[in-house]
Amino acid sequence: MYYFINTSINPKKSGIEHAEMKRLALFNQHHLPAKIVTRFFSLSLHRTLKTAGIAERNQINLFDFIQQSTDFTPVKLTIADLQLAPELRIQADGHNYTVYQNEHLLMRVNTFAPDYHQLNNVQLYDPTGHLVKTDWYDTRGFKGLEQFYTAEGQVASEQVFNPAGEVVYQTFHMPNRQNTMQNSLYRFINYHGQNWSFVGEQAMTRFFLDELNRQQPQSVFIVDRTYELAYSALRMRTQAFKVMYLHSNHVNDPTHPKSATLNYNYAYALNNLSDWQGVAAATPQQVQDFQDRYGNQPPVYTIPVGVVPAATLTAPHQPWDRRTPGKIIFVARLSEEKQQDQVIKAFQKVHAQLPQTSLDFWGYANGDTGKKLRQLVTDLKLTAAVTFNDYTQDLAPVYDDAQLAMLTSRAEGFALALLEGQSHGVPQIAYDVKYGPRAIIQAGRDGELVPVNDVDALAQAMVALLSDADKLQTYSTNAYADAKRYSSDAVWQAWQPLIAAADRFYAGEGR
Numbered sequence: 001m002y003y004f005i006n007t008s009i010n011p012k013k014s015g016i017e018h019a020e021m022k023r024l025a026l027f028n029q030h031h032l033p034a035k036i037v038t039r040f041f042s043l044s045l046h047r048t049l050k051t052a053g054i055a056e057r058n059q060i061n062l063f064d065f066i067q068q069s070t071d072f073t074p075v076k077l078t079i080a081d082l083q084l085a086p087e088l089r090i091q092a093d094g095h096n097y098t099v100y101q102n103e104h105l106l107m108r109v110n111t112f113a114p115d116y117h118q119l120n121n122v123q124l125y126d127p128t129g130h131l132v133k134t135d136w137y138d139t140r141g142f143k144g145l146e147q148f149y150t151a152e153g154q155v156a157s158e159q160v161f162n163p164a165g166e167v168v169y170q171t172f173h174m175p176n177r178q179n180t181m182q183n184s185l186y187r188f189i190n191y192h193g194q195n196w197s198f199v200g201e202q203a204m205t206r207f208f209l210d211e212l213n214r215q216q217p218q219s220v221f222i223v224d225r226t227y228e229l230a231y232s233a234l235r236m237r238t239q240a241f242k243v244m245y246l247h248s249n250h251v252n253d254p255t256h257p258k259s260a261t262l263n264y265n266y267a268y269a270l271n272n273l274s275d276w277q278g279v280a281a282a283t284p285q286q287v288q289d290f291q292d293r294y295g296n297q298p299p300v301y302t303i304p305v306g307v308v309p310a311a312t313l314t315a316p317h318q319p320w321d322r323r324t325p326g327k328i329i330f331v332a333r334l335s336e337e338k339q340q341d342q343v344i345k346a347f348q349k350v351h352a353q354l355p356q357t358s359l360d361f362w363g364y365a366n367g368d369t370g371k372k373l374r375q376l377v378t379d380l381k382l383t384a385a386v387t388f389n390d391y392t393q394d395l396a397p398v399y400d401d402a403q404l405a406m407l408t409s410r411a412e413g414f415a416l417a418l419l420e421g422q423s424h425g426v427p428q429i430a431y432d433v434k435y436g437p438r439a440i441i442q443a444g445r446d447g448e449l450v451p452v453n454d455v456d457a458l459a460q461a462m463v464a465l466l467s468d469a470d471k472l473q474t475y476s477t478n479a480y481a482d483a484k485r486y487s488s489d490a491v492w493q494a495w496q497p498l499i500a501a502a503d504r505f506y507a508g509e510g511r
Contacts, residue, residue, distance in 0.1 A: 001033045001216040005209070005223045005233065008040040008060070010390040011048050012364040015246050015335065015416050016224050019305035022416075024058055026307050030387075032499075037061050037212065039205050039229075039266060039377060041160065046074070047139040052393070061452035062208045066169055066188055067162040068142075073243055075141035075170045075207035077119045078108050105129060112139065157191075166190070192384060205232035213238040218506040222280070223269075230269040234276075241502045243278040244269050247305065249411040254434035257289035273298065278498055282414035283439040299501060303494045304439075308486045317425055317480055318400040320473045326466060328428075329402040331395060332409070333416040333471065334365040334388075339371050339408040339431075342455050349459035354466055363397055364391040399424035401470060404465060410452065411438035423483035427475035429461050446479040 004020045013021075020036050027034035036054065038045070049059060049117040056070055064070045074466045079097055084090065089100040095116035097109040103412040108123040115224050119137040126132045131149055140142035142163045150156045160169035174184040186204045188196040198204040209232060213219050223233050223244045233242050250270065252261035262270055269276070275293060280288045287302045294300075328347070332338045340361060347359045359382075361373075370388065377386045392398070399405070407430040415436035421428055422440060428447035430437040441447040448465065450457040465472055484490075 001036065001212075001219040002027060003035055003037045003209075003212060003219055003221050005037045005221055006228050007225055007228050008038050008042060008051065008055070009036065009045065009048055010297050011051065013052070015414075017412075018416055020224060021054065022051065022242075022305070022307040024054070024489055025309070026492060028058070028496075029488060033216075034058065038062070039201070039208065041145070043136055043138045044142050050271060057459070060212070062205065063160055063169065064210070066191060067160065067210065069138075069140075069142075072140050072142070072163050074139075074272070076117070076142045077137060078117050079111075079119065082109070082122070084252075102352075128264075160399060182320065183217065188492050192405055202232050202235075205229065206235045206237075209233060209237050209240075210238045213240050220502045226269040227265040230272070233271055235301055241277045241505045242275070243301075243498065244276050244282055245305075246279065246281040246290070246413060247413045248284075249434060250290065251478065254411060257434075258293045263343060269464045270294075277470075278501060280498065281435070284392050285433040285438065286413070289434070300493075300496075301498045304491050304511045305414045305489045306416050306440075308419065308423045308483050309487055312423050313484060314459055315401070315488060317477075320476060321399075323403050324356060324358070324401050325447065327402045328357060328359045328406060328462070328466075329362060330359065330406045330408075331362045331398065331421065332336040332375055332407065333363040333391075334361065334369045336366075336369060337410050339453075340369075341376055342408045342453065342458065343406045344373065344376055344380065344382070344386065346455050346459040346462060347386070348355065348382060350462045350466070351385055351455075357466060359386045360389060360398070360402075361387070362389045362392065362395065395420060399426050404429065404462065406458075406462075407431065407437065408458065410434060415440060419483065419486055422479045423486075425476040427472055427479060429458065429465070431458075442478070442482055446475050446482050 004014065004023060006020060007019055024034055024036060036059045041063045045061055050055065050480050060070060061207065073485040084099060088106065091098050093101065095111055098105060099109060100448060104127060105125050108400055111118045112118045112120045117166045121137060123131055124133045130151065131153060132146045133149065135143050136145040143161055146159050147155050148157045155173055157170065157172045159167045162168050164300050170187040170189060172185045186198040186201065192438055196207065198207065209221065213236065220241045220243065221233055222245055223229050224247065230244065243313050244265065248263065248265065249255055250263055250266045251260035252263055265378060276298045278298050278301060279290065280303045282303065282305045283292060284302050287300050330340060330343055336341060351357050377383055400422050405426045405428045407415055407418055409431065413435055418428055418437060418440045428441055430441055431450060431452040432438060432449035433452050437449055443449045448461045450461050
């Protein structure tokens, strides 16, 4: 079994989650068993999985694992299933309900959108009106969690239930010196007939990974979030083939890869490099930089995170005259490292020369970055030409409508959006940063690379391309062709050295 280790799968996914989903589809296509593994508790996980198109058999969550609820068939629970006593007074409160015993507020019953019938949570109050407990319901239709509160309203303890209503997990919270409640103890209840206690989430996660490896011996663990999960993976007590995947720069200054300080996301993993059986990076350039600093022990594999499915490669090409003239897109979460402010400043120069141009952003915002970018657009008087759109999984129509795509990150590991845009025939301009843009864009053929943080060069490249309709169409044709470098067959071939190494490891050659 190949396990892709992550913390969570959220409705709005980062590049790492999208990379895992593409990898999962690739492994499924070649009938090699694989699962995405997550550790965070989420009552809506399975709704998210369904929306993302991830089959239940292709994932395992720590809490699903101890609840034995992965294959639970969803049911619909409503307020009627609470079987409240007939003497209680139930009063509608918008889409929700309040329940009174005489004049005393006993509970609030809250429901899930959009139908507002399925139970979300039930809040219970004491005679003085203080919240004492909340029962939380899984979107599949069973009570999954109880939270108990202190007199100050802070969560004091929690317990998780399986679909049969049995407690399978408990955690207790204690105040730290700043009087902030923090988890102090984690417990599995009656797991295989025994209670297990863990000091810290890392210890609990290590136990979980070991249990996966015991149930599926000789598994391969590919850790996609090393900052959060490397410690647990490297402390596993069962023998396992463990791979660190580099999804971004492993150093803080990629211009000095042999001497720069380590990216904090990878520092622990790299400082324990000898404990890994392999390292994977998405581009030859990063592999070379890594090997120049660390050598090739453990082995370093070049494996792209992007995969262009056959259906996309064989789909009819979007006729150029059906794209919106002057439509520029930027597909990425709104964050400081993506430097969308620089493309906005460049676009101001472009729009002054080419008034028919427009700029559309697609992606969710980190922190207050979205607010800052919108203010910049307002300050530059570009509100009529710049549009901010939220995260969407259906990007094909976005790419098919665009004449140009941008990426101005200060650093990248691969840049999935560039490959997706290329596979839809979109000419692209990106900063020539490590790593990714140079591995995808072939400058002068399907797009352009400009010096990092050079807003003037960025604007000049945009104007030059958008002013040359013939070149744009040629770049579009070439982009469709160049995306074939990342076909399913090509990326699967890139996986073969690592797969062979794992086989040798378990055959006894790599121990």
